[in-house]
Amino acid sequence: xxxxxxxxxxxxxxxxxDTPLYAHIAKEIDSGFRREGVWAKALTECNFDEAKxxxxxxxxxxxxxxKEMRDTASQEAARQEQAMQEAMHIYRxxxxxxxxxxxxxxxxxxxxxxxxxxxANIAWxxxxxxxxxxxxxxxxxxxxxQSTDPHARYYLGVVLEHIDWRRALANYDFAAxxxxxxxxxxxxxxxxxxxxxxxxxxxxxxxxxxx
Numbered sequence: 001x002x003x004x005x006x007x008x009x010x011x012x013x014x015x016x017x018d019t020p021l022y023a024h025i026a027k028e029i030d031s032g033f034r035r036e037g038v039w040a041k042a043l044t045e046c047n048f049d050e051a052k053x054x055x056x057x058x059x060x061x062x063x064x065x066x067k068e069m070r071d072t073a074s075q076e077a078a079r080q081e082q083a084m085q086e087a088m089h090i091y092r093x094x095x096x097x098x099x100x101x102x103x104x105x106x107x108x109x110x111x112x113x114x115x116x117x118x119x120a121n122i123a124w125x126x127x128x129x130x131x132x133x134x135x136x137x138x139x140x141x142x143x144x145x146q147s148t149d150p151h152a153r154y155y156l157g158v159v160l161e162h163i164d165w166r167r168a169l170a171n172y173d174f175a176a177x178x179x180x181x182x183x184x185x186x187x188x189x190x191x192x193x194x195x196x197x198x199x200x201x202x203x204x205x206x207x208x209x210x211x
Contacts, residue, residue, distance in 0.1 A: 018062055025061045029054070035061055080105050091118050096127040113152035116140045121159045145171065150178035157183065161190060165199070 087102025106115035120140035126132035157171035175183030
């Protein structure tokens with residue numbers, strides 16, 4: 001019947017215009033479709049006068065549609081909540097395409113910088129279905145760098161290590177300043193690697209003294 005598509009965006013709250021619902025029920029009746037249980041109840045309320053039963057049936061059927069919409073919306077909200085809760089676990093398992101929906105929801109609903117960092121990694125490397133979007137990745141990275149979440153900044157450092165090591169170290173520095181132990185360890189590993197490769201300018205090696 002395509003109820004969800006037909007009624008998308010229509011509110012079922014009291015006082016909201018329910019004209020689209022009545023129009024939908026009228027089309028159902030004209031096409032020969034009836035909800036038998038609702039029709040039987042409508043008949044009993046008007047002593048089986050079919051002419052009167054139609055109007056009663058329409059009011060009852062609209063209420064049934066509203067309940068269906070509320071139930072569907074509730075189920076969808078629960079499904080999305082589960083997707084958000086599972087997103088990071090799925091991502092860490094390397095199931096990037098499966099994690100996309102939950103990550104997007106976390107970013108849109110919660111402004112989650114950690115989800116942004118994960119999406120930046122996916123977009124930069126084309127980890128989901130081979131689709132690379134470096135422009136989107138860079139925008140997400142910039143957004144994460146505005147965050148004060150040490151976990152997100154640490155993870156962004158991991159993403160940036162082979163893209164821009166200076167920014168990677170800056171994010172590790174920030175996370176370490178917030179007592180993120182893994183950031184301190186990772187930064188030292190990166191500094192040692194860069195030193196051995198002759199890429200680390202003077203002054204970067206001792207950045208973490210005092211942390």
